[in-house]
Amino acid sequence: MARLLLYYAHPGHRFSHVNAEMLAAARRVEGITVVDLYAEYPRHDIDIDREQKRLLDHDIVVFQFPLFWYSTPSLIKEWQDLVLEHGFAYGKDGTALEGKKMQLVVTAAGPAEAYAPDGYQNHHLRTFLRPLEQTAALCKMEFLVPYVLYASLRAPREDRVAPHVAGYRRLLEGLRDDRFRGLLAAADDVMTLDTLPALVEH
Amino acid sequence: MDGFLLLAFIFLVAGVAAVPIASRLGLGSVLGYLIAGIAISPLLAALHVDVISLQHFAEFGVVMMLFLVGLELEPRMLWAMKAKLLGLGGLQVGLTALAVMGVALMLGQPWTIALAIGLIFALSSTAIVLQTLGEKGLLKSDGGQSSFQVLLFQDIAVIPMLALIPLLAIPELMDAAGHAADAAHGAGEDAHGPAAPGFVDALEGWQRALVTVAAIAAVIVGGSYLTRPVFRFIAMAKLRELFTATALLIVIAIALLMTFVGLSPALGTFLAGVVLANSEYRHELESDIDPFKGLLLGLFFMTVGAGIDFGLLFGNILGILALTLGLIALKTAILLGLAYLFRIEGADRWLFALGLAQAGEFGFVLLSFSVANEVLPPALADQLLLVVALSMLLTPVLFIAYERLAVPRYTGEAEREADEIDEEGEVIIAGHGRWGGIVNRMLRSAGYKTVVVDYNSAHLEMIRAFGFKAFYGDASRPDLLHAAGIEKAKMLVVAIDEKDQITEIVRYVVQHYPHVHVIARAKDRNHVYELYAAGCRDIIRELFDSGVRAGRSAFEALGLHPFEADRMARGFVRQDQHAIAELARLYDPETPIHRNSAYVERAKELMEEQEAAMRGSAGAFGGRVERGWVPPVGREGEAEEERARSGS
Structure with a gap:
């Protein structure tokens, strides 16, 4: 079993349509560590030692967040700035995260077709996640295919929330039990509920 | 009129000249007044001024002082100190009275006289001690608080003493009735200690008790419920001096009422002060009464200085000096013992012991009362009067000793005050x-x-x-x-x-x-x-930030997300600081708030704004909190919604 650390970040938790339910589902998954970053650090004063200890104690790091202005909510950026220290996460002797995996779980308000060179967002969604991907690379972590919900604001009206949450649960359990093959990200791949690979039996 | 003006002139000149010099020399105002009194005593004698009756008038300053002390003391605080008040105060009065009585017996006095002297010398000077402690900012210290508790107990103890002393009357002294009647006026007119009651004397015991309780109830009820409407009524006239007049009226009325039922006026006004301690007119009353208190106490101290009979003193200077120093040493020793017992520590112990080592103005009252009741022979009383006065004169010196000797010892450095x-x-x-x-x-x-x-x-x-x-x-x-x-x-x-x-x-x-x-x-x-x-x-x-943090904890405990609770708390702080800054600009120290219409108007608006925010309308901190993270609502079409913010 892989040790799973889930970082959840949503500054408007109360107004969340999808993320709140995804978080509730994640909390019901046994054997994983769930951290609500905005609850733990409402005043942004991140405890570097505690966070580094957490990273050391886990094999897979999941970041679940809504895409805000083509990036993460600000607290995740603060977390990166402080926790991923030189000599710990990267640089000379910075090998603490080597071989661990990073899994992004993102909701985006735009529809899937918008995230393409000919869509109104002009780029694939992965383009906007490149900073995190490169962060993983510099920290010698494996970057897994992000799990995405498009058109998230419309999802409740279109009854897409429950299936997406169920898929999320399957993803977390699969990661925990190491029952996925080939989740390593290439090019502009993302996975949605429809493209979530089947679990393999051991 | 001329005589009055001349007298006022003499006292004012003496005070104005002596007190600043004494303060400058670090002696404190009390010693300044006492010295001024001594300096003008020949002049007063030449003008045939009745210093004693002037002193009784000036003792009203003590009544005012206790009123002011009461204003600083909320009922809760008074209740909290009851154990110390009774224990410390009771032991001080009891032990000192017994010890002094023992010494008097050894000196060959009959037991009645010895007991009377013991009671008289057990008391300390509320006027000097509280004035000096206040001046030096030591009232709130441990030693200051303990001193205050003992003084308050003494104020209460005077009442049973006045009942007890007449029982000690000696038949041989009855002959001197003529002389006694002469001295009796002091006790009768005195405003500080309880006077011999007039009207209530005619009543039965239970009736007297009833009247006394009714008087105290009147002070408490009147203080709680009457002052506000009265002050509002006075405020309508918009005359500053009317407030002063009303404040004086309150104090004098209570003093009269207490005298009428045979209680200590000082105690009555103290009680009224405590009742009014929570009132919004507290500061008004304080600032109105304070100058009168200061002037009357100054006058009182000067009369103490002027009242010293130097003829008598020099006639027996060694004897009286020895008695005075002996008394101070005895009282200090007992107070030190009590301080040890009640765990008053460090420099505070010496403040307590040295501060209360004198005999007090109650002593004057009780002495003349004792003479009038044939308890003490007048010749002895005159000598004792000198001891009381001299011990009061030495008190500022003891305070200086405390500052120069005791304080440096406990702060670890031998430096000045x-x-x-x-x-x-x-x-x-x-x-x-x-x-x-x-x-x-x-x-x-x-x-x-x-x-x-x-x-x-x-x-x-x-x-x-x-x-x-x-x-x-x-x-x-x-x-x-x-x-x-x-x-x-x-x-x-x-x-x-x-x-x-x-x-x-x-x-x-x-x-x-x-x-x-x-x-x-x-x-x-x-x-x-x-x-x-x-x-x-x-x-x-001072308490705002901790209050806000408590509010934030409450939000969290009520189930709000910690980040939201934090943003709400920050929003509240912003709103409140904005409001207070705006109101501060409208505030005018010269105008009471309820008469400052611009202030009241704006305060009301701000309050409504805040309530609206609480109910969820936009405009204030609630709105500002939510604004950041509410997902866009698709009124203008989906594309708009998706571009505005790209998450959920």
Whole structure:
């Protein structure tokens, strides 16, 4: 079993349509560590030692967040700035995260077709996640295919929330039990509920 | 009229000349007044002034003082000190009376006289002690509080003493009835101690008790329910002096009522003060009564000085001096023992023991009362009167001894009352209690140089134990700020407890040292306005932040997400600071708030704004909190919604 650390970040938790339910589902998954970053650090004063200890104690790091202005909510950026220290996460002797995996779980308000060179967002969604991907690379972590919900604001009206949450649960359990093959990200791949690979039996 | 003006002139000149000199020499105002009194005594004798009846008039200052003390003391605080009041006070009076009685017996006095002397000498001088403690800012110290409790108990104890003393009458003295009637006027007219009651004498015991209880109830009920409408009524006339007149009226009315039913007027007004301690007119009353109290007490001290019969004194100077010093030594010893028993420690123990070692103005009252009741022979009473006066005269000297000898011993450095400040820091911190202590610790830990000024020796000991530089002294005194290096300081943090003193310091420093950044501790909202009016622009409410944090904890406990709770709390702070800053600009220290219509109007608007915010309408902190994270609502179509914010 892989040790799973889930970082959840949503500054408007109360107004969340999808993320709140995804978080509730994640909390019901046994054997994983769930951290609500905005609850733990409402005043942004991140405890570097505690966070580094957490990273050391886990094999897979999941970041679940809504895409805000083509990036993460600000607290995740603060977390990166402080926790991923030189000599710990990267640089000379910075090998603490080597071989661990990073899994992004993102909701985006735009529809899937918008995230393409000919869509109104002009780029694939992965383009906007490149900073995190490169962060993983510099920290010698494996970057897994992000799990995405498009058109998230419309999802409740279109009854897409429950299936997406169920898929999320399957993803977390699969990661925990190491029952996925080939989740390593290439090019502009993302996975949605429809493209979530089947679990393999051991 | 001319005689009155001349008399007033003599006393005023003496006071105005002597007190500043005495203060300058560090002797305190009380000794100044006493010396002034001694200086003018030949003049008064030449003019045939009745110093004794003048003294009885001036004793009304003590009544006013206890009223003011009561105003500072909320009922809860009084209740909290009941054990010490009775234990400490009772033991002091009881033990001292017994010890003095023992000495008198050894000196060959009959037991009745010995007991009377014991009772008389057990009492201390409320006037001198409270005045001096207040002047030196020591009332709030442990020793000051204990002294106050003992004095309060003594005030109460005078009542049973007045009942007891007539029972000690000696038949042989009855012959001297003529003389006694002469002396009796003192007790009868006296305003301070309980006078021989007139009307109530005719009543049965139970009726008397009923009348007494009714009088106390009248003071409490009247104080609680009548003062507000009365003051509102007075305020309609918009005349400043009417407030003063009303305040005086209240004090005098209560004194009269208490005298009427045979209780101590001082006690009655003290009670009224306690009742009014929570009233919004408290400061009004305080500032109105205070000058009268000051003048009357000054007059009282001068009459004590003037009343010393130097002929008699020099006739038996060694004997009387020995008696006086013996009395002081005896009382000090008993007080030291009690201080040990009640765990009054350090310099406070000496403050308590030396401060209360004199006999008091009650002594004058009881002496003339005893003579009138044929308890004491007049010749002996005259000698005892000298002992009382002399011991009061020596009290300021004992206070000086406390400051010069006891305080340095416990603060660890043999320096004067106010230390020579040899270190100048960038930041001066006035007051090192819980509040100023935090500021000092933060600045020190960040490597800034601070100079701490505090008059609480316990605080100082603590600071010095941690190796900080700290100096003893009253931070509200300009010369001490000067000594602390205010000219070269970048910043002054005013962290003392006393509201008016904070304002005072702020006003002084803002005016004289505009380059100094002043951070001031505000006790409440109104104090914020006062400080703003005094020129301070960095005002921190002492309890605001902890209150906000408690509110935030409550939000979290009620299930709000911690980040939302934090944003709500920050929104509340912004809103409240905005409101208080706006109201501070409308506040006018000269106009009471309820008459400041611009202020009231705006305050109402702001209150409505805040309520609207609480109910969820936009405009204030609630709206601002939510604005950031509400997902866009698709009124203008989906594309708009998706572009505005790209998450859920």
